[in-house]
Amino acid sequence: MEKYRVEARVLSNECIAKDVYQMTLECVDAALSAKCGQFVNLYMKNESLLLPRPISICWIDGAKLTLVYGMVGKGTEELSTYGFGDLLQMSMPRGNGYDLEVVKEGQSALVIGGGIGVPPLLELTYALTQKGIKVTAVIGFQEEPFLMKPLIKAGADLYVATDSGTSGFHGNVVDLMEQEKLTADAYFACGPKPMLNALTNFVLQQKKDIQISMEERMGCGYGACVGCVCTIRDKESGLEVRKKVCKDGPVFWGSEVVWDAK
């Protein structure tokens, strides 16, 4: 039988930007099985907060996992109060990560993130550079950027965009890519749906495809409730089917996603 819940011990938990926290957990089994692009479900100590919080894996380091999360509600507010030594209940890593087999040594990759979609790009960048792939990261924020140094340290050429114009390029990641004429052999992204939609259109115009990590409000996180779905057009049959983001994703090919599904 597959194991579902494990215990994790908080090693550190600090604020790295406004309402953005970075938490490192010691959790041997989960860390050893984790892949870039997966997520874990964190369970709250406040039992009135019934559902687990799905958080993407930012960094895998031996027996440790680092998560970077936005404080957006009561659950993540509780998370932000945890400190060294606190124990929490967590699921094993869930979902399918990015497929790295699509690029080979010596090729190039563009990894693109928006806001709280930036964290999974860190482990992705590390995994790609380890394979000898040249990585360019394009990250966009409303105002305050984060994870810039870790991305550079992981080996990425970094481009930053902000909506406010306070740091880097004034505008969104797609405009930045267009201006800088950034292209690559493979594309990977994580971020809010409108960004992923615009980005997919942009990449498809270049006759390329892109692996995107979809965001959707989840219930169980293991495929039972069918709460988090996105509409996918099957490449062979052309039929539209609703797939589970938690189980069949969260990473899908941009060309398969039906953006205007009813």
Added chain:
Amino acid sequence: MQNNNNPSNKEIENEDLDLRVKIAGVEWKNPITTASGTFSAKESSAFYDLGKLGAVTTKGVSDVPWSGNPTPRIAETYGGMLNAVGLQNPGVEAFISEEIPYIKKYDTKLIANVAGHTLEEYCRTVEKLNDTDVDMMEINISCPNVKEGGIGFGTDAKMAAEVTKAVKSLTKKPIIIKLTPNVTSISEIAKAVEAEGADAVSLINTLLGMRIDVRRGRTVLANKTGGLSGPSVKPVAVRMVYEVRKAVRIPIIGLGGIMTGEDAAEFLMAGANAVAIGTAALINPTAPIDILEGLKTYMKEMGFQNIQQIQNAFCD
């Protein structure tokens, strides 16, 4: 009340426990099943042996595939959750070719939950399931998330009776009617379906609810309203099981916010013959068997050796 049910005062062991229950002539090895909509054979069986449960109840199946509602479909509430999945399912043909053989590998009873918009749709699905290995059918006349039907049948005693009569005439398999709590008198509906030959009832389906995000000025669910489930609905469910027990003689499958073995015992005392585990399994996939273990622990502590002793211990 501790241990006064066990006159010999001998420690009760697991092997002394008899958890078998008979629901509409079908013997379950224990009174635990899954609640429709929260169980997926492939996904759930990755985490526990389905053969440990008395029965498994599948997601609602309809005569043709349904794509369900737009997202967001899930919203958390205080001690509960709202869902508006809208019975997304691949249709009865896929259910027969994939889901049934998959579940039948396990030593458990299989309850197929049947959904429909119209009387004809319910009938077509029941007919198609008639020649399969399904052990029982549960007719969902109570889903609050599907327009034109579902709950429409469950909130009107005459229509609930009509569906029951129609499906009963098509199959010899035991029919469970799943009731909605979104009515003035659930007993009236229960009596109406019993009169038309329902073999059992299950209750409660979710309570119709809604959440508004006041920062965005819009509902959290794309469907606007959804079904409330989880521990916050449990007192309502227990009360309704209790009322229905007084109104009908057929077996009751009780559900609504069961999180522990003692919660399950509460439903059995209220008058249920078996219980279903729903939202708890979304939080923890192994909840149905954890709750079964919890029920056994409770029985040993209380000196109960079978399910009927739990039911009889309620001093009404």
